[in-house]
Structure formats: structure tokens, C-alpha cells
Amino acid sequence: MAQWIWYPGDFEFFLGLGVSAARMERGIVITPNWRVENFYNNVRFSKEVELKEDQRIRIYSTGTQCVMLDYDWYSHYDPREGVLVPKGKHVIWVYVFSRELLPSIYINCPGVETDASWQVTSDHLRWKKAGCWNFTDPEKPPTTFRLERSPIEPEKITLLEHGRLYDFGRETMAFVKGEVSGSGTLTVFFGESREEALDTENCCIFECVSVEEGMDSFYIPRSQAFRYLYIPDVPGITLGRLHADYEYLPVKNKGAFQSEDPLMNQIYEVAIRTMHLTTREFFLDGIKRDRWVWSGDASQSYLMNYYSFFDNDVCKRTMRLIRGKDPVITHFNTIQDYTLYWFISLWQYYLYTADQEFMEEMYPAACTLMEEFCLPQTDSRGFLMAKPTDWVFIDWADIPDMNKGDLSFIQLLFAYALKALGQVAGVLGRQKEQERYEGMHRSLLEQVFAVFWSEERGCFTHGPAASPDAYVTRYANIFAILFGCLDQEKTQRVIRSVLCNDAVYEITTPYMKFYELLAFCEAGLFQEAESYMKSYWGGMLKLGCTSFWEKYDPKNTGIQHAHMYGLKYGVSFCHAWGAGPVLLLGKYYLGVRPVTAGYEQFVVEPHLIGGRQISGKVPVPEGEICVALDQERAVVENHSPGTGELLVDGRRIRIPAKGRVEVKRQQAGIE
């Protein structure tokens, strides 16, 4: 089937240009402090075709086009008439140029259909497999892509002394529109909270609408994040019905979670909603702020996605956008660890999806990133050093200043990034490269233990353990558990000395808290994880949140929760990294996770919530796995071609392909 094709990655850069300039603050567009990529303007498509008879090939394109047939200019070319290609074998080259639109072509003629079998070049030397997605209509090129829209209405309208307050009932992202007459300037104040919308001096987002005589409606052409809108009365303007178009990526939650605890169920629902709002052209951090694509944030969204939408496309788009073009000059989003997450996410994507094609696409870019950007920054120990200009962001905890290079968590992440790249190499049958990267992984890991492991304290220290100022943070210790670097004994020591030790700097972001909870679960501390979920995410729900926040400190009250960065409403109230329970509940409570790529083999190791009951399902590439657990039995329905093992009460029961397993539990209430 013919598809629109383009230079791989360029569709993402084309969309990224729009996304990078969508964050607003009081009428001003705030743009990122990193390089924003543009697509290539002048690309050449190529294909060797064999025709059974002479044909006129009609080429659709999103820019100017010119054609070479068998390495000669096709002269007297009229694109409306097409290219006359004689019977037999021929090489077709199509040059497409556009200043402003992604260059792309579409051909749908017998024997000549555009698809991923075409080659494309931007530098006119190195050919790559063409990029494509699901654009099959010649009249709808990729440049017409936009998210879906569907109408929404305010749930409640309150007439105030000087204006109207609209409550849409929950956080949303929408184009505001309305009926209007008269003339003047209407201002719409947006709020993720009621307080924000009403605080016209300090709310983050407002839009001005010029109303002119003869207009009967308005449509704000930018979608914005809000739950509340406040519109002050303007003499001379009559405002009629106000509503909006919800803007969203059409993905559906393919997972499910249910327990007897309504709070946990609500946490799951709101986490899914938070995920959906932040899952768009790309995985965004938050929909109000920063409305940007951050590699560290995205590395969590990918994981949550595997337990909800299982949408490969948004993962691929996000990874392509973050990788950008060469030369890489700064760490992704300028943050040292954010580069490293990208490698790890690439491997995890393969583990969940078994999408080998994407590995083939990205592996060369992953290698140049490692070889040309990361490795030249290592020291004699193999440690990834930081430049003074690098940002090393891990959490907002108030920890002492650090020598950016000698940080245990960075080196652990780097070691795991090397391993991830080695594993990707292995998937592609590049054994030598696999050995190289995995060898580097092993020797780096040895160095990490030598430098950062404190036998005395029973954990990794933040900087070198031998330093007289050495102190402990949670980060490296969490990663060590997640990456499986610790044996049983060391794991237990880390749990005691760090994870369950209140004297260690508390984690202040849900972002890092997410990893801590994963580590709790990996270490078997399900009670602790559950109880934290209830108090932390439950705490936000008690405050009436309809999506999870960027930051939540139970010690705050009222609108204090919104304060950040010196701004009254600085906190993002719909932030992807707040959706952690999606993964926690799916991977550790329903307990479903892949053992080999794409769930060809998997395990189901369920755990109860509140000691009672849970049920739900987890999507896999070719189906889903349904799990139910209560004190009496465990049931797994495997609607997938993979095979698995049910781990319950210390037993291992084989789960057949497309089969069902029901196990009577031997000791009720064992958990």
C-alpha cells in the first residue's frame, strides 16, 4: 500500500518545530534552551523499479519536484501529467525542495508505490530507508497531520461580580471557542486551578480575542492547558455560549486495573488521564509547562505507555526527536543524565515491542552519539565527565554541591547505557560491537563499585566513598537495584541503609520518587510502595486534583501547592512523571513483564493491594494478558502468542500461548 514518504526523522523535526514553540507564559512564547532541529529542505528519493509495461507515474509532493530517470534529467516534465517510465528496469530519483514544509512524496502506480522500500538522502551521499507512517491519502500529506479534536462543554459556569468563571470539571487541553457579539477585546484567563484563572495578574496563560462588529464567534487557534477559564466582562461585548475543542492523540488505554480499594482505582484512572493528556505528538513533560520534550521525563512515559496505550509510534517519534541531528553538541535537554536515559529507553522499547526495524533505524545514530559525543568525554576510569556547562539534574533535593564528574548515579546510568547499546547491537547481530559495549559496561561497573561502594555504610555514596566529605543519596542506590547490579545481600543492605532510612535526603520529585518506588517493588517492599502511593497520589486526589502534579508536598496547603520557580502558579498540574502508578500497578501489582523481547516470554508475578484483591490487564504487542488475584486464587488469561510463567506463593506455573491458567492459592492471605 502506497504511503507518503520522507527523510527519516524529519516528520518529527517538522512537528517538533511546532511543539517547541507552544509553551506560553502571559502572552509570550517560551522556547527551550537547546537546539531545535529543522527538517532537511532539499532531499532526494530513489527507487529501482521494474515495470511490466510503459507507465505514466504521477508524483504527489509537498514541495517543488524534479525527476531523474536512469540518471538523466527528465525534461519537459509536467507533474500533472507525470513521468513516462518505459517498460523494464529503471532508477527513479525524485528531488523535493521545500522551505517551509516537510519534503515528502507519494506515488501509487502499479509497480511504483512509495513506501519504506524507497531510499532517501539529505546530504546526497548517504542513502537511508525512507520514513513513513500512516499517510496513505494522496490529498493528505504528512504536513497536514494534527491531533484529534472533540467538543467539550464547561460543567459549571459561575457569574462573578466582574466576569464569568467556567469550570470544565477536569484538567484538559483545548481550543477555546465561543459565541460573541459587539466589539472590543475579550481576555480569556486560563487556570489549572480556580485560583489561577481568577488571578488575572499572575495566571500563567491568557489569550486576547479581538471582537469586531459582525463577528458572531471566536476560536482561539492555540490549544491550552486548563480546567478553569475566567472571562472578565467587557462593556460592548456580549458573550454567548462558551465551549472548547479538546485536543488529543487518539490512543486508547489498552490496560486495566481494578482493586477493592476505590482510592487505588482512582489513582489509576487519574494517572491514565495524566498520561493521555501528556501523550501527544510526543511525550511532553506537562501540558501547561514546560510543554516540551525532556528525555528524562519521556523515559518514564515510555514505560507507562507499555502498560496503557502501548502506542509504539509516540515512543518512536519522541526518541527520534530527542536524538536530533548530528553533530550532538550538548547533552539532551542540556542534562548529562538525559542523554543516558535515551540509550536505556531505546533498549527498553525493544524489550517491550520487539520492534527490530526501529533498532535498525536508530542504531547508527545511537553509535555516533556514544562514539562521537559520550566516549570522548570519559576519563581514564571510563567515567563520563561533565563539563561546567552541563546540567546534572536528578532531583530537587537540597543536597550539597557536587563535583559533577564523580557522581555514582551518573556512572551507573552510563554503565547501563553502554549495556543497553550493547544489547541493541546484539539484536542486530553485531556481535563484536555488542562485546565492545558490554565489555565497557562491565569494566565501568567494576570501577563504580571500586570508587563509590562504601562497605562500611552498606551502600553507594553520592561521590567517591573514600572522600572525607562523602555522603549518601538515594539515586545510585535506586538505580543499582533497578539495573540488577546488586546481589541479594547488598540489596538488603541498601534497603536498610538507604531506602528505608529517613536520615537520607528525601526525594522531592515524583520523577525520582517513581524510580524509588520501582526499587521498592524490585526489592519486594510492596507494602511500602502501596502505602506511599496512597499517601502521595491519594494526597493529591484529596485536594481535588484531576490529573497528577509535577510536585506535591503534603506539608503545603491550599494554593501553596502551585508555587514554584518564584511563580504563584509555577507548578504544572498535569505532569507525565506524576503518572507513575500506571507502571507500578501494571508491572508490579498485576505483575506482568516481558522476559524476552515483545513478550515472547513473560512473567506474571501479581501482588495484592490492601491485602485483598486486584484484577486487570496489560497490553502486549499481539494481544493482552489478563490477571486476577485474590486471597484464594490467581488467574491469568493470556491473549497473546507468547508464553509465560505465573509466579505466585513461591510457585512457578507455566502459562501457555493463548491459554488460561488458574491457580488455587495454598496459603490464603500470604502477603
Add this chain to the structure above:
Amino acid sequence: MAQWIWYPGDFEFFLGLGVSAARMERGIVITPNWRVENFYNNVRFSKEVELKEDQRIRIYSTGTQCVMLDYDWYSHYDPREGVLVPKGKHVIWVYVFSRELLPSIYINCPGVETDASWQVTSDHLRWKKAGCWNFTDPEKPPTTFRLERSPIEPEKITLLEHGRLYDFGRETMAFVKGEVSGSGTLTVFFGESREEALDTENCCIFECVSVEEGMDSFYIPRSQAFRYLYIPDVPGITLGRLHADYEYLPVKNKGAFQSEDPLMNQIYEVAIRTMHLTTREFFLDGIKRDRWVWSGDASQSYLMNYYSFFDNDVCKRTMRLIRGKDPVITHFNTIQDYTLYWFISLWQYYLYTADQEFMEEMYPAACTLMEEFCLPQTDSRGFLMAKPTDWVFIDWADIPDMNKGDLSFIQLLFAYALKALGQVAGVLGRQKEQERYEGMHRSLLEQVFAVFWSEERGCFTHGPAASPDAYVTRYANIFAILFGCLDQEKTQRVIRSVLCNDAVYEITTPYMKFYELLAFCEAGLFQEAESYMKSYWGGMLKLGCTSFWEKYDPKNTGIQHAHMYGLKYGVSFCHAWGAGPVLLLGKYYLGVRPVTAGYEQFVVEPHLIGGRQISGKVPVPEGEICVALDQERAVVENHSPGTGELLVDGRRIRIPAKGRVEVKRQQAGIE
């Protein structure tokens, strides 16, 4: 004085996008087979300012803007009101984002004026000196730049049986416009020759004009190259006055040349005209075709420019555009030698202009080009090897196939490129780097002599001299003379065995012929050069040319002259490399050339034309040098602060700064 500023090089890439998509062939845009650069979309400008009192800073920009003051977001920012900057020292950051327009800013407040003292970054790590030119009006940002236009009229209108033929009297580049009424589609056929315009099936360029009821005029929004226009009659359309807007870069010829030979004077005039037509946003190869920027072609235009417009800006724009961005993946214009000319042109630019600032701007990019692109492609001898995909273009002579790596002319060009880069390093006081590159130059030159010099034949062979198939071409021998690699004795041998040897493959492009004529002059063969100019350029004039051609073979007749690339009108009839006499007459007959950068020291070594008289002037950075020579005396008027030497009749006479020298010749008619 405040100026619009931008990321250095981006103005060129912004203009380059337009120029790269302006070549047309029968309604189709033909785009180059190399990467076309785009500007950076998201840049950040920075300046540390010190204000004597509080000020509101109004920032003009060509994209969205947001501001950081002393590393904090400037919130509640309304660009119409400006940024309130308190008295004292502050760091201002302005972020500008634009998808489609070059991001640029303009500030004109006391103490805060945008100019080249600002810094700018595209990758948000490495800061560069901001780019600027002569945009000082806040309402006219660099994105509004366009060439000048002035109205022109056809010289002659011929009514033919089915249409009208307009002759504008000479080659031009213009927007065609006219008075019209009725309805239908008018087609305008363009011709650099009468034949081309009338050959509606094969002419290179045509434009269709939709005429609708109520229209009284039309304006074709693309300027095109032509001398003739043919417009067939269309029933239902009445065509009134037809005229055009000549489009040009407003540069003036600051040189002059006059002799008693009207043909030579005409050659000079038409060469200047050819130069002017091809000197535009950048130095183009030809105005009809390819209408692109080729490094090899431009390397000649720069030189001609120093003897005519002496416009530094078009040189800088062209060199920036050709250099492009990193990573460099292919040779410039895909041609191996075209990369090398760029280095040489950079040095020559300095020699003529003494523009150290531009050396500072380009030196880092010149180094990465050498270190990251060229040097990794060298073999153990230091030879620059070619990849199979590289194009090695030197001339259209029908010489045997060659091993692309082992070519004497490439290695000589490479050696001189290394020397040029070393000299640029020297200008910037980078002594070690100068020594490095000049050392590489010397050892490469030794290798070149060892491998390619044939003592037996008394010249360089095309490939290795020891090869049994070795043959001789002119190219390396010409370059060896131009680069001063040969001693007196070797020079004489090369002249005899190559330059004056008809058995050696004849040069077929004016492009390479240009270098051969320079070599003739360098070797003192003025009679030969003069006689060739008269026959070759004079030959075109006899055929009625009004600008010089891409190719001219006296053996052809009539419209045969236009045949090329299998196209009836393939030859470009206004081609920069056809303007060689501008340089020949200025540098070798008026004989004015710099000895040290910017003509601080210079020589004047004039030669007669036709044994009679010549006079003229040559522009220098701060003035001009006027020369007159006849059989009795030589006169130099030095309207510049530099000092020179007049070399005439074997004498050396000092020319003082801003002074005049008149010398009676001792032997009349010596030449």
C-alpha cells in the same frame, strides 16, 4: 549604531534557501544535489550591559521572543512595553524562535544597542559573535532583504505571425510585467537568444500568466534571465505595453580599463556586465543556469570582484554559504577540488581586503573542515583521496579515465589549501597551527614532485609519472605556475612542454582557460594571452553576445553554440567564469596586485595591449590605484594609503602613499 543581528552565517542560509530553488527548466524548479542549509530556528542572544539609569529596552525581533535578565525569566513581559532594566550591570538574554524567518533582533537604546559585540548561540553552549550587516532600520529586518529593481524597456518589438518578440537589447535578469486585458492564459517564453525565445517547445524558461476579467496588468513574481521574450497571441487577451524590472545587486564597478583597441575595451565592458549579472545575493555560476553557487566558479568571481566592484560583502556571503554547517559530509557541491578552492579563496580574500575580522569568523570552520573532513581522507603520502562518489571536475576535456586519488592537480590544490589555511592561522597569530599547516604543505609538495614530476617530460603528469600510462594535462602545470611552486628553469620547461604545446589536451572551458591565461601572464607570455583573449572573447562578441558564455567553441556555428547537456539551449549565455578578462586586464595588464594584505604594499607592473597604450584603475580597500602606460611613459596615481613599486622596463620605482609617479620609458616600444 544599532544594527539587526543574527546567528553568524544564518542570513546567508536564509537567502540561500531562496537561491537554491530559483533555477527553472520549463516550469520545473531544479534543485541542487547537495545539502541545502537552513538557518537555526531557536537562537539566544546575549550581552552584558551597564546602564547609567533605569531603562525600558524595546526589543524588535523577527520571531517570538522571550527574555532572561540576569539569568531569570523576565516575567509579565510585553514586547510592546519592553524590558525594564535597572541601573547597573546586567546580563540580557533574548531567545528568538521562528520557523520560517531568520531569527534576528534589534535594540536601539542608550547603552544597549545590538551590534557585533553581542554574542549568540544556536546550540545553547557555544557562543559566537553575532552576525550583522547594514540593517539599521527597526522596521526593515534582514528578512526583508531583496535585490534592487529598476524598470527596463524592450529595445525592439517585432510582430510575428502568431505573436510578438521583444528584444531587450542585451542579456538581463528581470521581473517581466505588462498591461493586459481580457481572460485566458498568456505564456511568456524566455530566451537568452532569439532562437530560444521563439522555440516554444525547447526554450528553457517559460512562465504562464492567468489573465482574468478585470485585471489590467500582470507581474511575474520570479526574475528570470533573458534577452528576448516571445509571447504568442491568445484569442481573448489583449496585451498592452510590456516591460520589466531589472533585478540587480547595487554594486558599481570601481575599476576601469581603456586601451586603443576597441575590441579589448568591449571585452572588458561585457566582462564587467557578465560579472554584474552573476554577482547577486551570492556569486552565481550563471543567471539562467545553474543559477546556483558553485565553489569553483565562485573562486574566480572573488578574484574578478577585487578588480571591479571590490564588494567584500558578496564574497563573505558566498564563502559562508558554501562552507555551510557541520557536519560536512560531501565535498562542496560534491566536487573534491571545490572544497580546496574554498580554502585558497579565503586566503586570497584576506590578501586583497585585509579583513581580519572575517578570518576570525571563518577560521574555526576552516579548521574543522580541514581536520574533520579533509585530513581523515588522506593517505600515508598525505594525498587527499577521493571516494567513488566524489566528483572530480576540472574541465570538460575528453581525457582518459583516471584514478581519482592520484591526480597531480588535486594534490597541488590540496597543498596550496594547506598553505592558505596556515597563512590564515598566521594572520590570527596562531603560530603553532600555522607551522602545522605550512609543514604539511611543504611535505605534501615534496611528495607531489616525487610522484608527479617527470624530469623526462619536463612537467607534471596527470597521474603518477612512473606509471606506464602516464599522460600530461595542463591543469597541474598551470596551478604549479600560479602557486609559485616552480623555479625559473622548471617554469620554462613547463611552458615549452605543456602550455605552448598543442599536443597536450586542449582546455575546453573558459573556467580552466582562465587559469591557463593567468599562468601565461605569470610566465610573461603577454602576447599569447592577449591574442587568446581577442580570439576567444572577441569571437563571442563577433557573434553578438552581450554577456560572456559558459562555453564557446569557435568551430560551432549559429545556434549550435547553445547546445549542451543534450539540450538545444543548454549553454548558459551569461556565466561568471566567462568574465575572466576583468582579472586578466586588471592584474596583469594594468598590472596592479597586492604584496601584503589589503594593498598595504603593492606592485604595479603594467603591460601594453597591442603594443600601444592602456589606462585604467584598480580599486583597493581604501581608495584606488590609477595606471596609464604608453610607449613613452608610465604614470601611477596612488589614491590609497598603501605604498607600492612600479615595475617597468626592468626598473623598480617606489610609489609613495597617496602619491603620483611618472616615469619616462627609456626604450620606447620595448614590449
